[in-house]
Amino acid sequence: MSENGFRPFTPDQVSRYARHLILPEVGGAGQRKLLNSSVLLLGAGGLGSPAALYLAAAGVGTLGIVDFDEVDASNLQRQILHGTADVGKPKTQSAAETLQSINPDVKVIEHRLHVNSENALQVFEPYDLIIDGTDNFPTRYLANDAAFFLKKPLVHGAIYRFEGQMADFTPAAGTGCYRCLFATPPPPGAVPSCAEAGVFGVLPGIIGSMMAFETIKLLLEIGEPLIGKLLIFEGMDMSFRKVNLRRNARCPLCGDEPTVHGLIDYEAFCGAPAVEPSEATVQVG
Amino acid sequence: MKLTVNGKPVELAGPTPLLDYLAGLRVDPRSVAVEINDRILEREEFARAALREGDVVEVVRMVGGGL
Numbered sequence: 001m002s003e004n005g006f007r008p009f010t011p012d013q014v015s016r017y018a019r020h021l022i023l024p025e026v027g028g029a030g031q032r033k034l035l036n037s038s039v040l041l042l043g044a045g046g047l048g049s050p051a052a053l054y055l056a057a058a059g060v061g062t063l064g065i066v067d068f069d070e071v072d073a074s075n076l077q078r079q080i081l082h083g084t085a086d087v088g089k090p091k092t093q094s095a096a097e098t099l100q101s102i103n104p105d106v107k108v109i110e111h112r113l114h115v116n117s118e119n120a121l122q123v124f125e126p127y128d129l130i131i132d133g134t135d136n137f138p139t140r141y142l143a144n145d146a147a148f149f150l151k152k153p154l155v156h157g158a159i160y161r162f163e164g165q166m167a168d169f170t171p172a173a174g175t176g177c178y179r180c181l182f183a184t185p186p187p188p189g190a191v192p193s194c195a196e197a198g199v200f201g202v203l204p205g206i207i208g209s210m211m212a213f214e215t216i217k218l219l220l221e222i223g224e225p226l227i228g229k230l231l232i233f234e235g236m237d238m239s240f241r242k243v244n245l246r247r248n249a250r251c252p253l254c255g256d257e258p259t260v261h262g263l264i265d266y267e268a269f270c271g272a273p274a275v276e277p278s279e280a281t282v283q284v285g
Numbered sequence: 286m287k288l289t290v291n292g293k294p295v296e297l298a299g300p301t302p303l304l305d306y307l308a309g310l311r312v313d314p315r316s317v318a319v320e321i322n323d324r325i326l327e328r329e330e331f332a333r334a335a336l337r338e339g340d341v342v343e344v345v346r347m348v349g350g351g352l
Contacts, residue, residue, distance in 0.1 A: 046352050075352075079352070133351040135351045135352035157351060165345075181325060190315040190316040191346075
């Protein structure tokens with residue numbers, strides 16, 4: 001132990017993190033902070049892969065991975081956590097093996113489950129920050145609401161064909177949430193899924209890497225995080241634009257007269273809730 | 286009349302109902318959020334909203350994918 005109570009970096013760590021240690025914005029204190037940080041990734045797929053790989057390489061000390069699926073051959077075109085030999089394995093296991101091989105400093109916690117209104121708060125609770133790289137609206141709304149109730153920052157990313165979106169939400173700080181823009185999930189059939197519409201394989205690499213970038217900025221409290229803006233990337237003309245996404249006074253979650261007071265399980269197809277909210281709701285605080 | 290939609294200049298013959306404009310783009314109004322001059326419209330407002338000269342409009346698609 002050093003005099004300030006921290007374990008000094010090992011020679012391997014000094015070497016591994018040399019390019020961070022030399023950056024004044026990170027340095028020894030920042031690197032120590034990353035090693036002591038914990039991040040939960042929802043989805044070990046297209047967005048979760050690059051995000052998790054970069055967070056592990058950067059030395060974020062604890063990475064939780066939520067995914068119930070097994071690796072499928074159709075994932076390999078973009079989900080770079082997984083290789084050909086991983087087909088058939090649980091994604092959490094494949095992800096843990098890959099991340100551990102990149103950086104043994106990182107502790108990977110496998111959550112092989114579907115998050116729902118009953119378990120979300122418990123799963124999210126131990127983590128400093130949540131990354132939403134899921135593939136469906138029910139989980140996106142659940143993640144948004146649970147992060148708000150737990151006052152945890154949420155890094156949001158989504159992809160469709162050649163277009164991606166991302167934002168940082170810190171709604172507990174009064175800066176708006178996903179529902180400020182999209183109050184409720186779309187009705188069934190209004191929005192196609194990636195499986196129905198296709199996704200350009202490198203697209204999640206771009207959006208997921210930016211999610212890792214924003215995550216580290218938020219953990220280290222450096223720079224200007226993408227709060228109050230939705231970043232939209234159009235790959236076909238390589239353009240980025242930002243849309244204002246400030247707190248909406250009429251937001252059903254973080255607005256002046258909220259109507260969402262607990263977690264809701266929306267129907268998998270994204271229409272009305274599977275059961276009435278009054279029954280599905282888990283009261284919070 | 287000139288306005289800006291998604292950061293790009295757009296020219297329309299005259300004031301245009303939002304739903305007509307979206308229909309012309311073949312955009313399902315249930316799948317987007319619309320911001321006009323920095324104000325996010327509620328879904329119930331779509332039917333009576335219109336695009337006018339000089340408006341700055343953002344039509345943001347709901348994107349769910351990630352895996």
